[in-house]
Amino acid sequence: MPAREILFDGDYGPRHLTSVEFDQLAALWKQEPDAFERRELAGLARRATRTARFLQYAEFVVGLLLGLGILAALFVQPVPLSLALGLPVVVTVFWYSWKSHALGNLALLVDRSGRDAFVESMARSKAAHLARSTIGLCLFLPTIVVTSMAIHSWKGGTLDGYVQAMALAMTKTGGIVTMVVLLVALLLFIRTNLRLRQELGRLQLLCGEYREETRFAAEPG
Amino acid sequence: MVAEASREELFSEVATRHTGLISRIALSYEADPSLRRELMQDILLAVWVALTAFRGDSSLKTFVASIAQKRSISHVTRRAREPRQVELPPDLVSGAATPDEIAMQNDRKKHLVKSIQLLPIPQREAIVLCFEGFSYGEVGQVLGISPNAAMLRCQRAKSSLTAIMGRDI
Numbered sequence: 001m002p003a004r005e006i007l008f009d010g011d012y013g014p015r016h017l018t019s020v021e022f023d024q025l026a027a028l029w030k031q032e033p034d035a036f037e038r039r040e041l042a043g044l045a046r047r048a049t050r051t052a053r054f055l056q057y058a059e060f061v062v063g064l065l066l067g068l069g070i071l072a073a074l075f076v077q078p079v080p081l082s083l084a085l086g087l088p089v090v091v092t093v094f095w096y097s098w099k100s101h102a103l104g105n106l107a108l109l110v111d112r113s114g115r116d117a118f119v120e121s122m123a124r125s126k127a128a129h130l131a132r133s134t135i136g137l138c139l140f141l142p143t144i145v146v147t148s149m150a151i152h153s154w155k156g157g158t159l160d161g162y163v164q165a166m167a168l169a170m171t172k173t174g175g176i177v178t179m180v181v182l183l184v185a186l187l188l189f190i191r192t193n194l195r196l197r198q199e200l201g202r203l204q205l206l207c208g209e210y211r212e213e214t215r216f217a218a219e220p221g
Numbered sequence: 222m223v224a225e226a227s228r229e230e231l232f233s234e235v236a237t238r239h240t241g242l243i244s245r246i247a248l249s250y251e252a253d254p255s256l257r258r259e260l261m262q263d264i265l266l267a268v269w270v271a272l273t274a275f276r277g278d279s280s281l282k283t284f285v286a287s288i289a290q291k292r293s294i295s296h297v298t299r300r301a302r303e304p305r306q307v308e309l310p311p312d313l314v315s316g317a318a319t320p321d322e323i324a325m326q327n328d329r330k331k332h333l334v335k336s337i338q339l340l341p342i343p344q345r346e347a348i349v350l351c352f353e354g355f356s357y358g359e360v361g362q363v364l365g366i367s368p369n370a371a372m373l374r375c376q377r378a379k380s381s382l383t384a385i386m387g388r389d390i
Binding site: 046 | 236243268298326352353354370382
């Protein structure tokens with residue numbers, strides 16, 4: 001039976017949708033698309049098929065190229081130990097790239113648990129992504145400092161002269177370009193982190209909405 | 222699991238029979254036409270990928286509706302604002318009616334779509350499925366809830382929609 005039957009509440013409480021009104025709204029909602037929209041929809045379907053086939057093999061090709069690159073590096077100077085370690089890596093890369101293109105986000109899409117569980121799963125995934133982003137952001141500057149200290153040390157510099165060397169480097173063209181690149185990278189990190197926080201906030205609100213619906217359905221009477 | 226040839230046939234059936242459903246589900250989440258086209262493309266791609274796991278234990282329409290709504294939820298949670306209050310295209314309604322009738326129907330449909338977009342997402346999903354003719358059992362299948370819970374959610378959605386639309390039903 002179509003999900004359109006609803007009791008009319010009469011004079012008590014809020015007005016409910018009559019079945020006639022519901023049918024009218026449903027007919028309005030489902031009005032057939034015109035010829036232009038039908039062509040547009042057919043075009044979208046064709047593009048989706050082409051994109052899916054392209055992505056299906058692109059990831060595998062990337063894995064193949066990576067594997068071939070590793071193989072080439074291994075066999076330029078073949079050493080038994082590097083071959084023994086490298087070949088399993090190559091096999092794993094081939095296997096992983098084939099598997100991952102097959103799976104994609106399949107598990108999440110076809111998950112048959114409730115919609116609330118789906119949204120909560122998305123929220124957990126987003127929270128984990130945010131945590132990784134936050135850690136990366138916190139480690140960004142210390143990593144820059146440690147790396148620059150290592151380079152300074154490798155060039156024969158001492159810890160005492162590090163600050164002076166960095167100040168001098170920043171007055172040179174190469175140093176200025178590096179600072180600009182690092183600043184842009186930092187701003188992108190921050191923007192990504194803020195975006196992830198906003199998305200997580202929306203997902204958490206949505207989880208609350210689903211919990212509200214579930215609570216309502218569970219209440220007696 | 223579905224073989225490659227079967228997936229082609231199933232996707233062809235989706236493209237032939239269910240793109241209207243996908244389009245309307247996308248419309249309930251995204252008013253901006255260009256973003257809606259992106260969302261529909263995303264949904265179709267997701268359906269293509271997910272068809273490998275289609276076991277036939279639900280109808281293809283139910284399967285497609287579930288994928289479409291999940292993708293739409295991902296879409297709106299990524300957007301900065303939701304729902305986007307963009308002016309809907311003037312030709313939302315088609316048909317061989319007179320220009321006055323078309324204009325009236327356009328206004329009614331715009332009001333209906335905007336009202337649906339204002340519903341909380343759990344109720345929005347339910348009301349759209351109701352409008353699409355799904356039974357409570359099928360609504361429950363799509364949403365992963367019991368038929369009884371689906372019925373209650375649909376009724377709450379109808380009440381909320383009535384309250385939003387007011388006298389303009």
